[in-house]
Amino acid sequence: MQRLTRQRNAVFSAFSDAGRVLTAPEILAHAREIVPEISLSTVYRQVSALLADGEIAKVELPGEPARYEVACKPDEAHGHSHHDGEEADHHHHYFHCSGCGQVFLLHACPGPMDDLAPQGFQVQSHEVTLHGLCASCVGAGGKAGGHKAH
Amino acid sequence: MQRLTRQRNAVFSAFSDAGRVLTAPEILAHAREIVPEISLSTVYRQVSALLADGEIAKVELPGEPARYEVACKPDEAHGHSHHDGEEADHHHHYFHCSGCGQVFLLHACPGPMDDLAPQGFQVQSHEVTLHGLCASCVGAGGKAGGHKAH
DNA sequence: GTGGATGCAAACTCTTTGCACCTTG
DNA sequence: CAAGGTGCAAAGAGTTTGCATCCAC
Numbered sequence A, B: 001m002q003r004l005t006r007q008r009n010a011v012f013s014a015f016s017d018a019g020r021v022l023t024a025p026e027i028l029a030h031a032r033e034i035v036p037e038i039s040l041s042t043v044y045r046q047v048s049a050l051l052a053d054g055e056i057a058k059v060e061l062p063g064e065p066a067r068y069e070v071a072c073k074p075d076e077a078h079g080h081s082h083h084d085g086e087e088a089d090h091h092h093h094y095f096h097c098s099g100c101g102q103v104f105l106l107h108a109c110p111g112p113m114d115d116l117a118p119q120g121f122q123v124q125s126h127e128v129t130l131h132g133l134c135a136s137c138v139g140a141g142g143k144a145g146g147h148k149a150h
Numbered sequence C: 001g002t003g004g005a006t007g008c009a010a011a012c013t014c015t016t017t018g019c020a021c022c023t024t025g
Numbered sequence D: 001c002a003a004g005g006t007g008c009a010a011a012g013a014g015t016t017t018g019c020a021t022c023c024a025c
Helices: A006-018 A024-032 A040-053 A135-139 B006-018 B024-032 B040-053 B135-139
Strands: A056-059 A067-070 A093-097 A103-106 A122-133 B056-059 B067-070 B093-097 B103-106 B122-133
Touching: A006 A024, A006 A040, A006 A067, A024 A040, A040 A056, A040 A067, B006 B024, B006 B040, B006 B067, B024 B040, B040 B056, B040 B067
Parallel strands: A093 A122, B093 B122
Antiparallel strands: A056 A067, A093 A103, A122 B122, B056 B067, B093 B103
16 A cells, blocks of 8 residues: 655654654644755645554644654564554653653653543543753753744 | 733733633634734734733644743732742643643643753753543543634 | 724744655665 | 655734834823
């Protein structure tokens, strides 16, 4: 179904290059280092395909454009070709640095928070976003809040 | 500075009418019940003014258009604007119902989560969003997903 | 009467889509 | 060669802004 175009490869390898959570324009920039003529439309189309394939996951933070990260597919390469519809656990939380604007994956979860909801409400999932300064920005002078690296 | 226009009044009373967290188009709909000729631009402009005045607060949830809620201003009118740092800011979390799409304010907070961040990161704030079914939608048969309350 | 507020339309950001052309298998 | 992907441009949602008009003060 999916053809192995240079563009598809470029989009996917953009994640390996950066190894972090990327916006569509950031993916475009990385992909253009490999295929300079690639367009933003193709990035979005390949991102959609990769999302459908479960290769990457969408990361939406409040007030931010969508980002994408490589999905953690525990044992997809182990010969288990039978892929059950939903990958059970894309349950991640994120840290948004107000210094450089980057988003980092957190490897911890505060656990279920069903008790925060009012009586009679049925909690199905939760999202946590942390804001602050990443290690680099703390080192670079702490109070540099707000200015974006460009 | 601010003139008491019918539109400003209509926008502000939209919140009293609904008493919940509203998107701009929802504010427009409520305001039009009072001032039918009001435009979406004016809603956005009045919302900006009300935000600047601290009358309302912006509520941004992942993957959702911005919403607005009346700000809790503890005792701003009493002349005592200085507080002990207890709840100077409106630190709220929200519940997003996947049934009716409404957003509800939560009155609890899981507390600081600085330990979720990697070493060297400086956590300044956190946001929590719960997803699930509100009491009405649970009562209405749970899987009523998608239909909006008019 | 004057200046801030309004309504309309255009602009802007982010994302999706229609269409003619090109590439992969 | 044909199915499918690509680039460009245009369309959409959500939000902001320029401008002539209007109305609260």
